[in-house]
Amino acid sequence: GDSVTQMEGPVTLSEEAFLTINCTYTATGYPSLFWYVQYPGEGLQLLLKATKADDKGSNKGFEATYRKETTSFHLEKGSVQVSDSAVYFCALLSGGYNKLIFGAGTRLAVHP
Amino acid sequence: DGGITQSPKYLFRKEGQNVTLSCEQNLNHDAMYWYRQDPGQGLRLIYYSQIVNDFQKGDIAEGYSVSREKKESFPLTVTSAQKNPTAFYLCASRPEKTSGSTDTQYFGPGTRLTVL
Numbered sequence: 001g002d003s004v005t006q007m008e009g010p011v012t013l014s015e016e017a018f019l020t021i022n023c024t025y026t027a028t029g030y031p032s033l034f035w036y037v038q039y040p041g042e043g044l045q046l047l048l049k050a051t052k053a054d055d056k057g058s059n060k061g062f063e064a065t066y067r068k069e070t071t072s073f074h075l076e077k078g079s080v081q082v083s084d085s086a087v088y089f090c091a092l093l094s095g096g097y098n099k100l101i102f103g104a105g106t107r108l109a110v111h112p
Numbered sequence: 113d114g115g116i117t118q119s120p121k122y123l124f125r126k127e128g129q130n131v132t133l134s135c136e137q138n139l140n141h142d143a144m145y146w147y148r149q150d151p152g153q154g155l156r157l158i159y160y161s162q163i164v165n166d167f168q169k170g171d172i173a174e175g176y177s178v179s180r181e182k183k184e185s186f187p188l189t190v191t192s193a194q195k196n197p198t199a200f201y202l203c204a205s206r207p208e209k210t211s212g213s214t215d216t217q218y219f220g221p222g223t224r225l226t227v228l
Contacts, residue, residue, distance in 0.1 A: 004154070032215045034216070036219075041222075041224075042221055042222065043116075043118075043202055043219040043220050043221045044155075044202065044204075044219040045219070046217075046218070049215075049216065051215065089155070091154075093215050098143065098206060098214075098215060098217070099145075099157055099160070099170070100145075100147075100155070100157070100204075100217055102154030102155045102156075103154050104152065104153055104154045105152070105153070105154055
């Protein structure tokens with residue numbers, strides 16, 4: 001079945017460092033791909049998405065490119081801030097009823 | 113303000129009791145979902161509903177029940193048959209074809225359930 005694999009955390013960075021969180025997927029066809037962010041004690045917020053191969057999703061300085069050759073959707077940011085500290089989830093859309101399949105999440109901690 | 117509300121934010125239950133978690137949306141979305149989140153894990157689908165008066169089991173439906181009597185509301189009942197109910201529960205909704213981006217789910221703030 002469809003699945004998503006994310007790099008394990010926690011990822012600890014200094015402010016203004018470059019961020020990469022790896023995400024790879026296994027799926028039938030070319031599903032829409034998503035990154036969601038969860039701040040402590042809150043629900044998930046959509047960060048960005050891409051719906052077809054070679055699409056680049058971007059938001060708030062974060063970017064991810066849909067790579068069908070490598071079945072990947074890595075999240076990047078050029079300069080992280082303390083306020084980016086959160087858990088990041090990669091997900092794909094699966095099936096006729098639009099079920100989301102999530103990775104396990106990657107915790108990011110940014111310190112000053 | 114349009115959005116998804118879940119109540120209560122924290123819920124405590126004694127073993128053997130049923131408990132109902134509320135999920136309400138005023139986004140006019142047709143589809144609604146319930147997910148469960150355990151520490152260090154991704155979300156897993158419990159139930160989903162695409163239209164009023166219709167719902168389907170997800171991957172981990174055992175010990176849970178839902179109803180969908182109104183478009184705006186999709187309550188989840190955690191029954192005493194659920195063996196390990198302590199978790200963070202998230203509700204989501206999704207617009208249908210006439211409302212723009214139909215593949216994106218929007219999440220509520222969640223309810224943290226603890227069984228004592």
